[in-house]
Amino acid sequence: MKPFDPRLLRYARAARGVLIIGAGLGLLRTCAVLAWAWCLAQAVTAAALPVMDGIPGVRGRIDEGAFDTGQLPWLMLGALVAVCVRSIAGWGMDAVAARGAVRVKAQLRAAALDALDARSPQRDDGPGDAELATSLGRGLDALDGYFSGYIPQLLLTGVATPILILAVLLADPLSGLIVVVVFPIIPVFMILIGLATQAVQDRQWEQLQRLSSSFLDVVAGLATLRIFGRQGRQVARITRETDEYRSRTMSVLRVTFLSGFVLDLAGTFSIALVAVTVGTRLVSGEFPLGLGLFVLLLLPETFVPIRQVGAAFHASTEGLAAASRVFAIIEAADSRPNGAASSEGGGARDARRSADGRQPGLSFDAVSVARGGRRVVGPVSFDVAPGEMVAMSGPSGAGKSTLVAVLLGFVEPIRGRIIAPGALAWSGQRPGLLHGSIAENVALGSDEPDRALARRALDAVGLEHLDLGLELGVAGAGVSGGQAQRIAVARALYRAWRLDCGALVLDEPSSALDSSSEALVCAALRAEADAGRAVLVVSHREAVHRAADRVVRIDASHPEPSIAGVDA
Incomplete structure (x- = not known):
């Protein structure tokens, strides 16, 4: 199961607009985060230094590059504007993703229905009616979570994370080095957990298909079942299939919670390491206060996108599983109607x-x-x-x-x-x-x-x-x-x-x-x-x-x- 399937761009043109506009808004949001962290760090420094001057032992580079208290209102105003721009950009990304999800689902459904309409009515392979209805119905509806939750975070991970890591590296090479060393651990954990998620998600989806098929069979033969008094056994069968689906859904949730815990643990560990090194140097006066606060404010923002993209990915795996089946339906339209070609020659x-x-x-x-x-x-x-x-x-x-x-x-x-x-x-x-x-x-x-x-x-x-x-x-x-x-x-x-x-x-x-x-x-x-x-x-x-x-x-x-x- 790929984090992003390029076939989305081929079969749903609306996905291209979501990515392009979302990337632009993600860049704007990243710039706002940098401005907010810098203005807030400088404002806190300007307000704290007069108080710290009366504390014995404060010396060294603590006040290096600091603004005077007269600039404090402008710094606070800059931080407030940056917060507003960040909020607007984030809202814009969510709105573009939500509207894009509606158009993408419509385009995928249209392409899949065209493919089904073009194939031979005599075709005896491919998915059954129940699977088609589930894939094109509930399955594609699950793409809402993929586009509204996962895609914005994926764009932020691709756009914001490199810029923020570079900013930390330029502000403090030691802190940046720690982030560069620890950061790759998170994608490794994401890949390992993603493989486990794919396995349990595939089993859940197969169980849902069996449940749908069982229900369709019962509805189609309900009159016959009632005539022979066999409806009770079918009720028990559907109940059994439903319990199995519930169990597999809980398995998916367990893996999702495990994923969130691992990602939070790795991010917290990295932030703690940087905080300890920055704090030690601030106490010894070897590091400017404004720069240290800027790094500490920026660190959580560096890890937030990749932590959230992992959680959003697990929440949208059902939509991805359904989309892969829709792609298979669309791509099957190019195959021969009955696969009857042979070495004897074509008709x-x-x-x-x-x-x-x-x-x-x-x-x-x-x-x-x-x-x-x-x-x-x-x-x-x-x-x-x-x-x-x-x-x-x-x-x-x-x-x-x-x-x-x-x-x-x-x-x-x-x-x-x-x-x-x-x-x-x-x-x-x-x-x-x-x-x-x-x-x-x-x-x-x-x-x-x-x-x-x-x-x-x-x-x-x-x-x-x-x-x-x-x-x-x-x-x-x-x-x-x-x-x-x-x-x-x-x-x-x-x-x-x-x-x-x-x-x-x-x-x-x-x-x-x-x-x-x-x-x-x-x-x-x-x-x-x-x-x-x-x-x-x-x-x-x-x-x-x-x-x-x-x-x-x-x-x-x-x-x-x-x-x-x-x-x-």
Whole structure:
């Protein structure tokens, strides 16, 4: 776990502004600290020397470089101004960091969601839904502590600490030498404790992912659990996962408290050494009082940033752990959709138009697909000409939906080529309805929905009675399964008409329909083929086969398809 991951600058541009503005404010704050320490030390010296002159034995360099009492008001005013500037600069750093955290989280979420949107829906690797929700939700929210607490202290450590150490070294080489010798001990302890923190934090985060997954599984299967009376065991399971997460959280806190103790001990030890040497020389009159006070006032400020950066780092490790997972999601977008590349050669999908401007049909040319290094379908070769309706049939697991996924670009073939129109309309096995009106679901993806076209699409599949303004709940709640399936088909028709798609592809569009509804859907698909589109339908239903011009059958044991002609 890195103290600062440079990928933040790459994927969240707002982080650059936080660092640049924060560094400038940190430099201003450091100058204010130097001015405050010098003015206050000189003011105390000017006020104390008249009193010390009456004490026997005070001699030597005590009053060297001291101001007279007439300058005392100006020195106090300078110290007060320096305190105000320091406070304003510190407030500015916190404000910039807090606002930057909001923008950085928004940019990281947007980049991660874009990466998830770009990856294949057929992808079977990567994090699960529960982990994604936790990482992009609570995980990124934990970056607030990282930016508002850790980043300002990290900037102060990088900007203020070298300047303050140099100031102490110039003011008193002996004190500066002690600081230079002792100071590196603190980063060493920070690294050692950081390694321990990373281990316990990773275990805590993994436990949180398991807890999230367990809760999601229980919610998804709650109805089934209640039917069989097994909800009690799941309550016990979640309770057990929660207790484990609490235990791991306490482990993280223990390491954090240990870190704070070690850093405070090292800083206090260094300050004590300098204080003893300065005090001894002041008593013997070998050191000016003003310079000694300046060094003593400056020493705590030298160690404060690195002590606080250690504490803030441990408080923000959850955000860093989540950010690293978000980076993995973003970087995975550049990988192949299914990792199917092999030594056999790559496949390709061509989206084209014919020479006369008309869109071509669909063509599968020796297409093979592999998953996990094992061929699951192919080679498959068949065509769907414009104006033709072809049904693809075969046993479950033969690879029919996989071929559709290849056609849509969700999966890459290891061999073969697919020719398809530049635009095609598609409806999958699941309706994929969203919360919103019927019109919004039918025109999904359209910037300016055409209500008349949506009405026409619904009428074509026998849903004349459905009101376009009817609001659906989550996942299309409010309509039956058959109605949801026909709404999905209407969506494909709407897209085909709106974009003038050259092909229409449907995967099991009538699996939940009765015979009369299925007949309406088949008639609508037949009409699209008669209008000149290439229509490919994956279905086991005899009604669909009868409506098709041809049936392409794919056998799981013999991937080469057999083609049977069927009278339309």
